[in-house]
Amino acid sequence: MQTKLKSYLNRTTSAAPLAVFRIGFGAMMLASIIRFWSLGWIDKLYLQPKFQFSYYGFEWIKPIGNYTYLLFAIAGLAALFVLIGFKYRIAVITFFLSFTYIELMDKTTYLNHYYFISVLSFLMCFLPANAYFSLDAFIKKTQYKQIPKWTIDSIKLLLGMVYFYAGLAKLNSDWLFKAMPLKIWLPSKYDIPIIGETLMHKEWFHFAMSWSGMLYDLAIPFLLLYKKTRTVAFIIVIIFHVFTRILFPIGMFPYIMIVSTLIFFDANIHEKILNVFRKGISLLKLKATELNTQVYNYSNRKISIPILVVFFTLQLAMPWRYLLYPNELFWTEEGYRFSWRVMLMEKAGYANFKIVNSETNDFFYVNNLDFLTPFQEKQMSFQPDFILEYAHYLGDHFKSQGHENVQVFVECFAALNGRMSQPYIDPKIDLYNEKESFNHKKWILPFNDEIKGL
DSSP states (O other): OHHHHHHHHHOEEESHHHHHHHHHHHHHHHHHHHHHHHTTHHIIIIISOSOOOOOTTOTTOOOOTTHHHHHHHHHHHHHHHHHHTSSHHHHHHHHHHHHHHHHHTOGGGOOHHHHHHHHHHHHHTTSOTTSSSSHHHHHHTEEEEEEEHHHHHHHHHHHHHHHHHHHHHTOBHHHHHSOTTHHHHGGGGTTSTTHHHHHTTOHHHHHHHHHHHHHHHHHHHHHHHSHHHHHHHHHHHHHHHHHHHHHSOOTTHHHHHHHHHGGGSOHHHHHHHHHHHHHHHHHTTOOOOOOEEEEOOOTTHHHHHHHHHHHHHHHHHGGGGGGGSOSOHHHHOTTOTTSOOOSOOOEEEEEEEEEEETTTOOEEEOOGGGTSOHHHHHHHTTOHHHHHHHHHHHHHHHHHTTOOSEEEEEEEEEEETTOOOEEEEOTTSOGGGOOOOSSOOTTBOOOSSOOOBO
C-alpha cells in the first residue's frame, strides 16, 4: 500500500491542464469581483447595514468601512495576478485570504458557490499552477511541462465531491416525490421565451427537472472521468449550467463550473486552448523567449500532502455533521451550511421580537427595519442562528439605551417547501439568555411533518 502511494505521488503528467485551469479561475474571479463592485453590492450588502450577522467563532470579522472597497480591489488584483501567473504563490494566498474575509463579513450573503471558491482557492495555494505558461515562468526563463499528477487529480476530486454531495442531498422525499421547491419556483419563470408558457406550469416538467438534477449531480463526475463519455458529459455540463443560469439568478457560478470542468480533459485539448492564447500574445507582437523546460520537483511535499489529507478529510466529513443533531435538517438548519446542499428548499418566516422587563413585565415590540435591511430581515426570519444573534444584538442595544432587566422573546412562524406556516421558535424562551454553540438548539419547535432521505 505504501509503495503504491509513493509510486502515485511520484507520477507526473502534463502541466497544461493546470495552466488552463489557473487562467480560467483567475478570469472568472476577476470578472466576479468587477461584477459585484459594478452592481453596487459592496455598499448595499456591507456598508449600508447597521448590523452584520456573523459566523460562530468569526464574530471579529466585520466590514471595515470604506476600506472594504480596498479589500475587494486587493482580491481583484490578486485574481488578475493568478490569471497571468505573476507572483502566483503570493497572489493565490492573497486571493484566498481576502475573498474568505469578504465571505465571512456577513453570514446573510452565504452561498454555496462562495464557499466553493474559498476551498478551491485554498487548494490552489498548494498547486504549482504557475509552472507552465505563466509570467513567472517567462521571467525565470524556465517552465515545467511535467508536474505531479496528484496536483491535477486533487482539483478533480474536489469538483467530484461538490457534484456528488449535491446529488446525495437531493435524495429526499420533498425533492423527488413532491418536486419541491422547483414546483414553487418554476411557474414564476413564465416570461422565458418559448418554454416559459409551455413548460414552466407543467407538473411533469417540475418532476423531470427534479429527477434530472439529482441524476446529473450523481453521475457527472464519473462521466467526466471516463474518456468515452467525457465529451458528451461536458456538453451536458454546458447545457445544465446555462439552463440553470437562465432560470435562476445565481451569478457567475454556472460559468465557473463550466470552466472548471475542463480540467477533466486530456492535455492535448489544453494545449490547443493555450495555442489560442499564444496566437493572441503573438498579435501583440511581444518578443518570444525560448524557455528551458524541466520536470517540476515538488520540494515541500512532506508538508503539503498531510495538510491536503486533513483538508479533504474535513471536506468529506463536513456534509455529514447534520447526523449529530436531532429533528429535521431543513427545519433546524443545524449542519445545513457548508455541505453542498444547493437550492433544496423554499423557506419563509415571520419574526416579531418582544423586549420585556423581567421585573415589571413591561414590554414593547421591535420594528426590525429599524435595525436590519429588508434582505437581512428576510434571511433572519427563518434561520435559528440568525434569530439568536439578532436577539442578543437587540438585548445589548436596549440595555445600552438604559432599559433594565432586559429579556428578548420572539413570536416566530416559518413555512417550508409549500407547507402551511407553523410556530418555529418557542415564544416562552428568553433568547437573550441563550448562548450560541454547536449544541442542538432546544428552543426550536418540532417540525409537524417528515422529510425522508439524506
